Amino acid sequence: MDSGSALRVEKRPTQLKSVVRKTYVLDTNVLLHDPTAVTAFKENHVVIPMTVLEELDHIKDRRDKTVSREARIAIQMIDKVVDSASPQEIQEGVEVPGSELEGMSSGTLAIYPDQLITDDADIPFLDGTQDQANDNRIINVALKLQSDHPDEVVCLITKDINMRIKAKGSGLMHVEDYRRDRVLDDIDLLAKGYEHIEGDFWSTISEVDTLREGDVTLHRIPRASLPHAYPNMFLHDDQEFMAFVKRVDKEFVYLRCDSRDNLMHKRFWGLAPRNLEQAMAMSLLDDDSVDMTVMTGPAGSGKTLLALSYGLHAILEQKKYSKLIVARSTPPIAEEIGFLPGTEEEKMAPWLAAFDDNLEILHGTDESCHGSIDYVKERANIQFKSLNFMRGRSFNNAYIIIDESQGLTQFQLKSVISRVGADSKIVVLGNLAQIDNKYISPLTSGLTYLVEKSKRYPHAGIMHVNGIVRSRLAAFAEENL
Known part of the structure; x- marks a missing residue:
């Protein structure tokens, strides 16, 4: 080719790889964690084993349990999708409304009758021993689908770590945690x-x-x-x-x-900040344009004391609110507080003792400490609630403290925050290092989700209160034990 000739470049169209449609088998804990999970997988195929429906059926009838509500909502979501479909369509897959992506077909939802699965020498099914029967039956559905469709991606979604290990050990190629609620990688x-x-x-x-x-x-x-x-x-x-x-x-x-001196000179009900982070938190609490303050931090950093002191200051001195509501979720080990004697406040007493401790700190120097505490409780109209009983109610002209929120899912926190009525302020407290829910990690906690989703909202404030002020021994335990 001589130097005067032009080079010809042949243009070939770019070959786009076709999107592989995946099959996701959902465990029960995924639907309890996020009752709308059936809509989270877009154009893919979602399979719910019959065992999952049976577990949801048992859970939905639990009395006064947080999870019973999530179970009922999950069942209602499934019913909306499969309501008018025939039995054959339900087993093959029914289109999930609103799950389609541009240029692609809708996702589908199917119910798998896993009671029909029988032993098959070619598939390494787990046995149906009573202790592990349900988990094993759900894993077996994924193993069966993987065997029947070797060219497709079949993935089990569960928040149970041990179940993920068992599934992988049984030969399932794809096993994942539920990640829709994960807003951070670290x-x-x-x-x-x-x-x-x-x-x-x-x-x-x-x-x-x-x-x-x-x-x-x-x-x-x-x-x-x-x-x-x-x-x-x-x-x-x-x-x-x-x-x-x-x-x-x-x-x-x-x-x-602003100036550090101004911040450090704030006082709520006689309480002064001990470090800059506490002072910044107090400034957020006292800001009328901030309707929700989220405070994270280790045990002993003063989160509860700050929230409580501002509540007393705002109600008794500034007359901003008519009542102070303190709420937290009762842990699973508590079973149902309905079986405990007394009023709702008396039933909640074992799990809200921290607030009595903080009231003692604020009034410890009074001549009659317990008399002062009882007087303040009555004057400030302090009400102790279980989160399990707050849903369906609206709280107007109230100052609301949600304690120990790190163990709540994003769905649970949303259902509580949406109860906040007119002229109210809510303070959400939590320590991500003290999660006692086996299906929740710091990355999937509703508290983490709330912080990241609300930080750009102009009427929300966030503060990580660090520095242990409880005692030098508490600081040592938090950092070293």
């Missing part, structure tokens, strides 16, 4: 509500404008200078700089400068 990335800038903050800013809004002076800086900023977070550096992110738009971040 818990260390969880928003803290503040950011520390090394050195001098202003030396990192190329341009700044100053504007006046009412009686507040705001500094407007380019969004690119603080790409991770979100409303109601704090900024501080190694110098004296301290600022609060008032709001964020597409181009700018608006800062309200």
Whole structure:
């Protein structure tokens, strides 16, 4: 080819790989964790073994149990999909409304009659011993589908770690945890509500404008200078700089400068902050534009004390609210509090003793400590509730504290927060290092989900309160034991 001739480049169309449609077998705990899980797999095929329906049927009739509501909602979701389908269609797969992706077919939902599975020498079925019968039957459905469709991806979805190990050990190629509710890949990335800038903050800013809004002076800086900023977070550096992110738009971040002295001089019901994080948390609690404050942190960091002291301050001194509601979920080991004697408050007493402890801290120097506590409980209209009994109610003109929220799913937290009525404030407390729910990890906790989903909401505040203030022994135990 001579140098004057043009090179010809043959253009070939790019070959797109076809999307492999997967089959997902769901365990019961997935539907209890997220009752809407049948809609989470988009264009893929979802299989629910008959054993799962049987387990949901047993759970839905449990009296006053948190999970019974989730079981009923999951059953209703399944019923909406398969309601008008024939038995044959239900076994083959019924289209799930709203699951289609652009240019692709809808996802489907099928019920698998696993009671028909019999021993097959070619498939390594697990036995049906009584102790493990249900888990084994669900695993066997996935093994059967994998054998019948060797060219397809068949995946068991379960939140039970031991069940995942058993399934893999039995020859199932694909086993996964339920990840729809996972908003982070690493818990260390969880928003803290503040950011520390090394050195001098202003030396990192190329341009700044100053504007006046009412009686507040705001500094407007380019969004690119603080790409991770979100409303109601704090900024501080190694110098004296301290600022609060008032709001964020597409181009700018608006800062309200503050001082550490102002923050450290806040007082709620006689309580003073012991460190900067407590002071920032107190500022968020006292902000009328913040309807929900989420406080995370280790045991002994003062979360409960801060929330309670502000509640007494806001109700008895500022007259902002008419009642203080303290709620938490009773742990599974407690069984049903309905069997305990007394009123709802008396039934909840074993799990809300921490609040009595904190009331003693606030009134420990009074001449008659217990008399003061009883007086404050009555004057502030403090009501102790179980989360299991809060659903279906609305709370207006109330200050609400949700304690020990780290063991709740995102669905459970949503159902509680949606109960908050007009002129109310809610404070959600939790320690992600103390999760006692075997199906929830720090990454899948409803508290983690709430922090990440609400951090950009202009009427929510987040604060990770670190630094153990309970005692030096508590600090040692938290860090070393």
